Amino acid sequence: NAGVTQTPKFQVLKTGQSMTLQCAQDMNHEYMSWYRQDPGMGLRLIHYSVGAGITDQGEVPNGYNVSRSTTEDFPLRLLSAAPSQTSVYFCASSYMGDTQYFGPGTRLTVL
Amino acid sequence: AQTVTQSQPEMSVQEAETVTLSCTYDTSENNYYLFWYKQPPSRQMILVIRQEAYKQQNATENRFSVNFQKAAKSFSLKISDSQLGDTAMYFCASHTNAGKSTFGDGTTLTVKP
Numbered sequence: 001n002a003g004v005t006q007t008p009k010f011q012v013l014k015t016g017q018s019m020t021l022q023c024a025q026d027m028n029h030e031y032m033s034w035y036r037q038d039p040g041m042g043l044r045l046i047h048y049s050v051g052a053g054i055t056d057q058g059e060v061p062n063g064y065n066v067s068r069s070t071t072e073d074f075p076l077r078l079l080s081a082a083p084s085q086t087s088v089y090f091c092a093s094s095y096m097g098d099t100q101y102f103g104p105g106t107r108l109t110v111l
Numbered sequence: 112a113q114t115v116t117q118s119q120p121e122m123s124v125q126e127a128e129t130v131t132l133s134c135t136y137d138t139s140e141n142n143y144y145l146f147w148y149k150q151p152p153s154r155q156m157i158l159v160i161r162q163e164a165y166k167q168q169n170a171t172e173n174r175f176s177v178n179f180q181k182a183a184k185s186f187s188l189k190i191s192d193s194q195l196g197d198t199a200m201y202f203c204a205s206h207t208n209a210g211k212s213t214f215g216d217g218t219t220l221t222v223k224p
Contacts (some may be wrong), residue, residue: 042214050210097208102156
């Protein structure tokens with residue numbers, strides 16, 4: 001039982017590049033979320049999903065896209081990377097909004 | 112809209128003593144959960160304690176307990192017999208059945224030997 005996995009662990013991009021952060025869970029959780037954590041701050045919700053085919057925007061969705069074609073996977077796409085998107089990104093899953101299980105995070109730097 | 116406020120950016124406590132971290136929240140949802148998560152330097156988010164909002168009884172988990180005041184929208188965390196391993200950033204969070212979650216900005220706790 002791997003829990004929540006994220007890849008890659010580290011990534012450096014140039015301004016304007018696009019990329020996809022991968023997230024997968026094997027706990028059969030319907031709810032999944034993406035957060036970003038800037039230095040010294042809490043987690044801010046980017047996008048979330050309450051089941052396959054259903055996604056919604058969180059607090060800071062601009063510049064990011066998501067899709068949920070399966071229960072297990074919830075990828076986050078950066079369309080055109082900007083230095084303001086330098087952050088640590090966490091994916092999490094939960095059963096019906098209860099305790100969230102977090103992945104180890106992806107540290108993204110945009111130059 | 113949901114908000115979560117942690118008014119203590121930093122706190123410190125002597126080993127073996129007790130410390131209380133404060134959290135207030137606001138939500139228009141009827142069904143929600145409240146949590147305290149711990150984030151050590153490894154950055155891994157670890158559940159400390161959870162509270163179901165419809166339960167009046169305060170949650171406890173070994174040395175950790177909460178004081179949940181629903182009418183005042185207050186959810187403080189008490190750590191008893193503090194240990195060096197409790198040094199971390201602590202986040203208060205609100206999760207709803209609708210899927211949205213809101214986190215506070217965190218309190219950095221240092222346990223001193």
